[in-house]
Amino acid sequence: MKVFKFGGASVKESKAVRNVAEILGRYKSGELLVVISAMGKTTNSLENLVNAFYSGDTDINPIFAEIKAFHYNIISELIPDSKAPIHTDIEDLFLEMECMLERGVGKDDYDMIYDQIVSYGELISTRIVSDYLQSAGIRNKWVDARNFIITDSTYREGRVNWEETSRIIDRKLKPIAERSLVITQGFIGKDNFNNTTTLGREGSDYSAAIFAYCLKAESLTIWKDVAGVMNADPKRLADAVKLEQINYNQAIELAYYGASVIHPKTIQPLQSSDIPLYVSSFINPDEKGTVVNNDRSGGLPSCYIFKDEQSLISVSTRNFSFIAEDNLGDLFTLFSECRIRINVMQNSAISFSVCVDTDERKINMLKERLSEDFIVSVTTGCMLVTVYNSNDKDDLVPVIG
Ligand code: ASP
Numbered sequence: 001m002k003v004f005k006f007g008g009a010s011v012k013e014s015k016a017v018r019n020v021a022e023i024l025g026r027y028k029s030g031e032l033l034v035v036i037s038a039m040g041k042t043t044n045s046l047e048n049l050v051n052a053f054y055s056g057d058t059d060i061n062p063i064f065a066e067i068k069a070f071h072y073n074i075i076s077e078l079i080p081d082s083k084a085p086i087h088t089d090i091e092d093l094f095l096e097m098e099c100m101l102e103r104g105v106g107k108d109d110y111d112m113i114y115d116q117i118v119s120y121g122e123l124i125s126t127r128i129v130s131d132y133l134q135s136a137g138i139r140n141k142w143v144d145a146r147n148f149i150i151t152d153s154t155y156r157e158g159r160v161n162w163e164e165t166s167r168i169i170d171r172k173l174k175p176i177a178e179r180s181l182v183i184t185q186g187f188i189g190k191d192n193f194n195n196t197t198t199l200g201r202e203g204s205d206y207s208a209a210i211f212a213y214c215l216k217a218e219s220l221t222i223w224k225d226v227a228g229v230m231n232a233d234p235k236r237l238a239d240a241v242k243l244e245q246i247n248y249n250q251a252i253e254l255a256y257y258g259a260s261v262i263h264p265k266t267i268q269p270l271q272s273s274d275i276p277l278y279v280s281s282f283i284n285p286d287e288k289g290t291v292v293n294n295d296r297s298g299g300l301p302s303c304y305i306f307k308d309e310q311s312l313i314s315v316s317t318r319n320f321s322f323i324a325e326d327n328l329g330d331l332f333t334l335f336s337e338c339r340i341r342i343n344v345m346q347n348s349a350i351s352f353s354v355c356v357d358t359d360e361r362k363i364n365m366l367k368e369r370l371s372e373d374f375i376v377s378v379t380t381g382c383m384l385v386t387v388y389n390s391n392d393k394d395d396l397v398p399v400i401g
């Protein structure tokens with residue numbers, strides 16, 4: 001059994017979906033479980049929809065209309081027969097969303113309503129892909145990932161209940177996956193109250209790794225629009241090179257610092273069962289991509305990682321006293337309570353600076369609490385540049401140049 005993951009870019013238009021079908025057509029039923037993300041930039045649009053709904057001061061209708069039109073257009077190109085059930089199936093899903101918004105479900109809990117609404121991106125995309133595959137003669141079974149990925153109720157960052165998830169996947173999903181090609185969603189799960197949860201932005205890679213681990217898959221392949229894992233984003237550094245092989249630890253480090261090809265949480269479940277991860281190009285599926293495995297014998301060139309949308313938060317004491325262990329303890333507690341992950345930090349005698357992902361809502365909350373005891377400044381619009389495994393003093397040249 002293999003697990004494949006196709007991200008938003010691989011299903012962003014009808015042509016792309018046809019390409020996915022072409023790749024899947026090469027495999028036999030019972031060999032594959034396929035995890036698919038929301039189409040194109042749908043998750044961003046759904047986020048805008050939730051923000052508009054939550055703030056109450058923006059009309060949600062135009063945003064909603066655009067999301068619908070985008071999907072209806074893809075469906076009409078893939079499955080032109082207007083009597084095909086997919087048309088009403090997708091209408092029903094949109095109607096469910098509308099009813100939820102109408103009833104104001106979770107209106108007082110942003111994270112909760114976010115998960116209930118944003119998760120539709122994946123539900124809709126997988127329905128479309130599954131029905132298209134069916135119409136193209138590729139028999140498959142659509143399954144709802146929420147029946148299998150069980151999390152706690154930390155909305156927008158659900159923590160997986162591994163015991164329950166692996167038990168239910170083994171008992172209920174494995175027999176299905178051994179018989180048919182399974183199409184399911186990334187990013188989403190369910191908590192014990194039957195509410196939908198999500199695993200954090202770009203979490204579909206992680207979903208795929210969870211399925212791979214629980215199904216004891218022989219490998220996981222993440223299909224991307226790049227040739228594999230590169231030592232830099234080729235859009236930023238023209239002479240970026242593909243890495244043929246990296247080990248799990250290197251992959252975790254690269255992902256942690258922001259190499260966006262792999263979600264940071266993806267590696268750990270794979271590493272624990274020694275499941276190789278292939279990062280391959282859906283544009284050139286026959287080309288060898290990158291393999292991430294246990295082999296530690298290979299060297300690694302210097303890697304340059306650019307992480308946008310960063311904020312620099314600097315904290316200093318009001319009375320010029322040192323930032324020392326006792327203050328640091330309080331500071332870390334506050335960061336963790338506001339669920340802000342520190343990407344990099346530096347402390348000097350009287351100040352403590354960290355770089356974090358920009359999230360206005362969370363940062364404002366943190367700033368308010370920090371300001372009770374400290375002087376706080378926040379600089380947005382920063383970029384974090386990491387040189388990993390720097391092995392040449394000339395390495396910095398391309399970054400600065
Ligand atoms: N659709 C979700 C997102 O864009 C999850 C994913 O694509 O991995 O964040």
Ligand code: MG
Pocket residue numbers: 007008009037202
């Ligand atoms: Mg994505």
